[in-house]
Amino acid sequence: MSSHTSTKKLLPGAVIMDPGSTEQNETGSWRSMRPVTDYEKCTSCMSCWLYCPDSAISCEKPPKVDYRYCKGCGICANVCPVKAITMVPEGQK
Amino acid sequence: MKKFMTGNDSAALAAKLARVKVISAYPITPQTTIVEKLSEFVANGELDAEYIKVESEHSALSACVGAAATGVRTFTATSSQGLMLMSEILFVASGLRLPIVMTNVNRSLSAPLSIWCDQQDSVAVRDSGWIQLYCENNQEILDSTIQAFRIAEETLLPVMVCFDGYILSHTAEPVDVPEQSEVDGFLPQYNYPYALDPEHPGSIGAVGVPDYYEEFRFMLQEEMLKAKEKILEVGKIFAEKFGRKYGLLERYRTEDAEIILLTMGSLAGSLKDMVDEYRQHGERVGLVKLRSFRPFPVRELKDAVGNAKAVAVLEKDVSPGLSGALFSDLSTALINSKKSPLLMNFICGLAGRDVSPLQIREAVKSTLEAVEAGEVKNPVRWLGLRETLMGLR
Numbered sequence: 001m002s003s004h005t006s007t008k009k010l011l012p013g014a015v016i017m018d019p020g021s022t023e024q025n026e027t028g029s030w031r032s033m034r035p036v037t038d039y040e041k042c043t044s045c046m047s048c049w050l051y052c053p054d055s056a057i058s059c060e061k062p063p064k065v066d067y068r069y070c071k072g073c074g075i076c077a078n079v080c081p082v083k084a085i086t087m088v089p090e091g092q093k
Numbered sequence: 094m095k096k097f098m099t100g101n102d103s104a105a106l107a108a109k110l111a112r113v114k115v116i117s118a119y120p121i122t123p124q125t126t127i128v129e130k131l132s133e134f135v136a137n138g139e140l141d142a143e144y145i146k147v148e149s150e151h152s153a154l155s156a157c158v159g160a161a162a163t164g165v166r167t168f169t170a171t172s173s174q175g176l177m178l179m180s181e182i183l184f185v186a187s188g189l190r191l192p193i194v195m196t197n198v199n200r201s202l203s204a205p206l207s208i209w210c211d212q213q214d215s216v217a218v219r220d221s222g223w224i225q226l227y228c229e230n231n232q233e234i235l236d237s238t239i240q241a242f243r244i245a246e247e248t249l250l251p252v253m254v255c256f257d258g259y260i261l262s263h264t265a266e267p268v269d270v271p272e273q274s275e276v277d278g279f280l281p282q283y284n285y286p287y288a289l290d291p292e293h294p295g296s297i298g299a300v301g302v303p304d305y306y307e308e309f310r311f312m313l314q315e316e317m318l319k320a321k322e323k324i325l326e327v328g329k330i331f332a333e334k335f336g337r338k339y340g341l342l343e344r345y346r347t348e349d350a351e352i353i354l355l356t357m358g359s360l361a362g363s364l365k366d367m368v369d370e371y372r373q374h375g376e377r378v379g380l381v382k383l384r385s386f387r388p389f390p391v392r393e394l395k396d397a398v399g400n401a402k403a404v405a406v407l408e409k410d411v412s413p414g415l416s417g418a419l420f421s422d423l424s425t426a427l428i429n430s431k432k433s434p435l436l437m438n439f440i441c442g443l444a445g446r447d448v449s450p451l452q453i454r455e456a457v458k459s460t461l462e463a464v465e466a467g468e469v470k471n472p473v474r475w476l477g478l479r480e481t482l483m484g485l486r
Contacts, residue, residue: 012249012316013190014301014309015287019294 028056031072033087035065041084048076048085098268100261103231104170104196104254105130107238109140110276111194114165117145117156121175122208123258124198128170150175154182154195161191162297164288166242169193172258173200173214180218183251187222187313189297192245192252192285195223196238199358199409200258201444209445210258211409212358216386216418222313224248224320225386227357228256231268236337237384239276243327246283248320250313255386257359257409259445271335279334321388341390343382344397346372350379352460353401353434355423357383360407360441360448367453378457383419391426398423403435405460407453407476409442416473435460435469441476452476 011017035048044061056070057063065076077085098106105127108116116135118128134140143160147153150171157167171179176197186193197215201207215225224244228234234256241252256262287295301309321341328339343361346368347353354364361382371378381397383390398404408417415421420438427433439456442448456476463469 010305010308010312011287012312013188013287013297014299014305015189016296016299017287017293019296 026068027054028066028068028070031067031070032090033072033074034067034090035070035072035074035076035085036088037062037065038084038086041082043082043084045081047079047081051075051079094270094272095267096270097265098231098235098270099126099263099265100228100231100234100256101126101198101263102130102265103235103268104198104238104256105134106270107235108168108194109134110271110273111166111168111239111242111280112140112277113142113168113194115143115145115157115160115167117147117153117160117167117169119147119150119153119171119175121150121172123200123210123262124170124172124175124196126262127196127198131168150178151182154179154186154193157193157195158182158186158189158191161186161193161285162189162289164283164285164290166246166283167193168195170196170198172198173202173208176214176218177202180221183218183221183223185298186251188309190249190313190316192242192249192283194238194241194245194252194254196234197253197255198258198262199255207444208258210260211443211445212255212257213410213443215253215255216410216412219387219418222250222317223387224250224252224317224324226252226254226324226384227386228254228261228384229359229361229382231261231264231266232337233339234261235268235270236331236335236339239271239280240324240327240331240339242280242283244320244323246285247327248316248323250316250320255358260359269335269337275334279331317388321385321390321393324385324388339384341383341385341388341393342397343384345380345382347379347381347397347401349377351377351402351464352379352457353398353404354378354380354407354453354457355383355398355404355419356380356407357386357419358409360409363448363450364407364453367450367457370450371457386419386422389422389426394423394426395430398427398434399430399432401434402464403437403460405437405439405456407439407441407448407456409440411440411443420473435463436472437463437469438473439476440473446477448476 406420
């Protein structure tokens, strides 16, 4: 696992005194499956953006996955009405 | 000024003298009169504190965690089943490094149901990351509770002050009570460096992912080990101000002792009398009273018992399947020593059973026999057990 804030001083009790620092915690490193969009098929219906539980898909047309935070749950691939998103194991192209 | 006070009144008065700001309370025998007394202090305006009544001990300590995180001095008290119900939050309090002070009036655990004294409750949570101090008498309860706030606040570790139910909690004796101004001088206003503050938002209780968690446990262990120095330092400052000395342990007639008794809590008082009796007959018996069970004073214990021929550990708890907890901890302290005394363990005084002079003589006799034989057969023994059960082992 990568260590994003390991250069910071660790405070007693795991106290965090810089608010909003969760953004720096790139939780996408947990992912084992990666959603890959076929933009030939994508109709920009925004279902994936709407259903993404981690707000890791951008609100733009066409929507894009932010892999820094995507945990690979696969909901986007499941809800896509045109099957434009496939889940690909990490480490494979 | 000397006052005639119970152990529970001493604990309550100490919390008042420390000017605690938040008290969270749930009644349980034999602790109840501590929080009762504090409720009187708050209700009649003698103590300016928030008194939170909760529906369980789990909530009592949780309220203290929340209050302590805002940077105020907090106090609660419990016993036995109450401490067990708090056990989840004990680890939260130490993990968040919140300097809460709590009295635990030692009482045995169910089942069988019992309201009487032994030390199984606090011993069972010895790994919770709390400093644990044990008191011999009501003066020590008052003094140790006052010191506990300073130790907690200067180490950012919670402190549990433990004393024996009924034997001390409901028994009155003269206690030297310091003036408020003297305690104020000893306990300056508390400034928690990471207090929750809307002006400066921060976060406590974050997730400790595998990449981080181990470091925080390491930091807790390091601070706990360093706390030994802090307990000594605070004891020294206290002695300069109030004239009563406190350390990690107390040595009683151990200088030339061949046999040393080791115990915690009020039993030390009885054992001191027994040591005097043996000394009158020219037998070299001494006593070490452990005050700080966590952190465990390894070096100091080695120094105290290292030259004896045998140590007899008398304790009011058992870790079923091994021995008494103090005995196994002492064994750990002496491991890898070039020279170690023979070690004997006597489980006694469970659930308020009296530890009689007869039982103590039996323990000393068995220990002397081991010294003569040069070996220990059956190191873990029970004192005062029904004869009908003796054949079981």
